[in-house]
Amino acid sequence: MKKLYTTATALLLAAASFAQTPAITDDIEKTTKAVMEQAATEADSLQKASPWKSSGAAGLSLSQASFSNWNAGGDPAIAVNASFNYSLDYNDGSNLWTNRLELAYGINRTSTDGTRKTNDKIYLSSNYGRLIARKLYAGATATFNTQFAKGYDYKVSSTEYISDFMAPGYLSVGLGLTYTPTAWLTVIVSPATYRATFVCNDRLSDAGAFGVKSGHRVLNEFGANIRAEAKTTLWKKLSLYSRLELYSNYLHNPQNIDINWDIQLDYALTGWLTANLYVNMIYDDDILFGKTADTPGSPRLQIKEVLGIGFQVNF
Template identity: 40%
Template sequence: MKKILFMVALLSSLTVLAQDETVKNLKKDSERQINKDPNDTTTKTWKMGGFIGLNAAQGSLSNWAAGGDKFSLALNGNLSTYAFYKKNKHSWDNTLDINLGYMNTTSLGSRKNDDRIDLVSKYGYAIGEKWNAGALFNFRSQMFKGYTYDNDGNRTFSSNFLSPAYVLLSPGLEWKPNKDFSVFLSPATVRWTIVRNDSLSSVGAYGVDTGRHAKTEFGAFASLNYFKEVNKMFSYRSRLDLYANYLEKPKNVDLYWTNMINMKLTKYLTLTYSLDMIYDDDVRLFGANNESPAAQIKSMLGLGFLVKF
């Protein structure tokens, strides 16, 4: 009987000690900080975002000796979105920019001063630390009718949605030395110029043959892209596209260059400056007889709201 009581007491003591040890271990586990293994993480395959901006400027004069328009109003809006995919050696970058501007003055009346749709989609497959092989697709056009104006204020219909539109398909190589800068090069690029409007195609506008609605070109293409977010307050974005048509005047290189600077003043208030330049040898709407190409330059400075998402 004494042996049995001794065994029961011994087992009870061991059980209490085991429970005490379990409680201690549970306490240690609850207080322990868990650090993830850096090799055991799941990265996002998609990164999406963008911003919406609206700039406005208004002015009025009354009995102003220096002269000027009695009333002026300018509104400019822009939407810039992106969707980037990255998994293993595959990448797919997509950007969409839409700009629309309107101005009204006493002397000039109502005019459109900005209208642009620009979609870029680029696929890449990593073949080196800084090199990708892939293809680029670009679509550019506008949304509404556009006009050119002479010195007397007379307007001439010059453009509309899909008149013109530029569609570019370009297989090539991309060099990306860092996250801010990239260069895409292609020696074999197909570009289509579309003029859907009958009145514009009937006069061979934008280089299409008279009466035709599209023109096919084959040439070399280069695209240089730079985006730098210096800090939360200041960012700069630039894109330069160059295209040379092998089949016609290859030395007359078409140029498309866009620049945008954003300076954030408050949470939503932003100072924006944009500078765009286009030279297309087929756009012959300038000169004395409106039959010559020329560098097209657009510069805009605005203060307004900008919301990122």
């Protein structure tokens, strides 16, 4: 009897399990279908991902000092430096278009010297290329840079300016190749580059500043240009942006290479607080120092350095 009861129970359980098999199969089919649809949706979204990418940073650093009956002496001062960088890039696998905007302005005010400019920059670049080989693009590039306000050589005079907005202003347009060996390095070689130096200030153009002929506002040059840009994280919160430009004028002293090198180091102290070091080195064969009626003057290496700690927002 016990054996019969056990056998009957087993048969009932087997029948129940077979009765549930269609329902289980149906659930499995529904789950599989949902998973497949989700995978297809994700694959489709990846394929349709926007080829546009943008990034930027806005920074502001402040410093202030004041003194009252201070035995060691001192000069009350306040310094402000603002910067804005923005990149907008397009890459669909066949076409590469990169754009960059850099703005900076800084002042320092003391009770003795008044307000003096410490930083001033307007820079815009655009580069387009069509893929012709692995990591190699053929296309065109353009750059423009100038400054916002008048600049002075305070060692000589605090009233006579030596530069101004669009004095100088530089415009370069070239044809060539763009090579992207890694995600953080881009090299642009433009063997056919037109460069114009604008001096749109009568007093400066009459003086023949920045290489233009006296009374002229534009210096036209044609030559070769190489631009190398690197953007990477060196160590944890330390990032580097470097841009080196080399230019040779085919029409005049092609062996004398003009150099413009920008280096920006950012160290994130906190989410909002950042330490910045900016260095700009320029050597331009057309910019002469010590030029007078009796001496021709000579080009020199120009160096600008700005170090600060302030607020920075990345987006």
